[in-house]
Amino acid sequence: MGIFRQIGLHIEDETIAQYPVEASAAANVGTPSSSLMNDFLLAIKESADALLTGINQDLWVNQAAGIGINQRSGNNLAQGINLVLNTTNNPLNQGLTQVLTDYQLNESTGMPKMVGTGLIHNHMLQQRAKVADQSGINTPILANGFEFFQDPHVATSLGANQALVLEPEAAQIVEYMNYKGFKGGQKGSDFFFTFFLPMQVSDRVRMVEFDAQLIYRPCPTTETDAYYGTSTTVNKGWTLIISKELGLFLIDQAYRATDRLTGNRGTYRYTFTNT
Known part of the structure; x- marks a missing residue:
């Protein structure tokens, strides 16, 4: 495909523990979303938006190298x-x-x-x-x-x-979803799936599909900060890795x-x- 981007976010068990009632209520059918779930959804959407921004930059690199001839200038x-x-x-x-x-x-x-x-x-x-x-x-x-x-x-x-x-x-744009079909589901202790989010694409809102891997960290783990590129330690909790793989198809000749x-x-x- 040529273009692959991923970003991760982590929510610690201690954070979830601050909202024991809300965390339990979120599993009840018909109840409003808890503030914890709303915060988590906002973090997912912000991460997905950052992912699309990076992908847009990658697409422009490919597009700039594939511009055709204007017959007026030759x-x-x-x-x-x-x-x-x-x-x-x-x-x-x-x-x-x-x-x-x-x-x-x-x-x-x-x-x-x-x-x-x-x-x-x-x-x-x-x-x-x-x-x-x-x-x-x-x-x-x-x-x-x-x-x-x-x-x-x-x-x-x-x-x-x-x-x-x-x-x-x-x-x-040609997309490839890595976690559909037999590639999805629980593999070992991790969960692989795809999901859609309503994303602002230029001046329109469109449903965009993402790959996702959900990992439980049973002990403190060192990860790389997606924004600063520095190492950071996360405590035990859940890590969600959102990714997208695609390519830009341009008419060659x-x-x-x-x-x-x-x-x-x-x-x-x-x-x-x-x-």
Whole structure:
């Protein structure tokens, strides 16, 4: 798959012992969740969110290495796009007009998806409060030609004020669940399973599946802190290890070398300016 991330959290027996009534009530059908269970669920969701953040960074490393050729330039380098400040003019080869033109020149289909940060993010935010400018162009309508997503990791993976335009399905995530079927259940003293959590994915909430290993530590154990990378000692209690394995599938070569679209992978890179 190429990408694997895991994170662990630990709850000590002494912590559970502070909530003996609540811990018992949590097993009763129809009773509200105890504060202990709510705290534990919050810790699981925070860990899962950190896991997805790390996975997102890994995905960008792979995506940055697999950007296709833009037929207008004949290479896969970032193409400069100026978001014109002078709204009395209407240059046909600048701004989002040129991006949409490139999309059609490369014979891409479907609603283009743009992921970026910096100036293009600022530009897209302003479209909510704009009307037609002095040149007669209604830029909010033009911006509706894209499905835009803001991702701060673009700045480190691609560059400042850059964005990637993708044809639908040009980049796909392939997941592998390690603890499904016969691989799940109790193995020795550990429990292996998968579970779903509602996670914020860009501007939407989606159900995301995770692998999990539940381990009981009968005595103090030295573990590595997932955030700081330092060693820490945990007392006896339960350790939950959440993990996810996946890969990024990118179109390698869909056209013959003699085809004008050779090297096209449905992804196009841009750098934005505002002058």
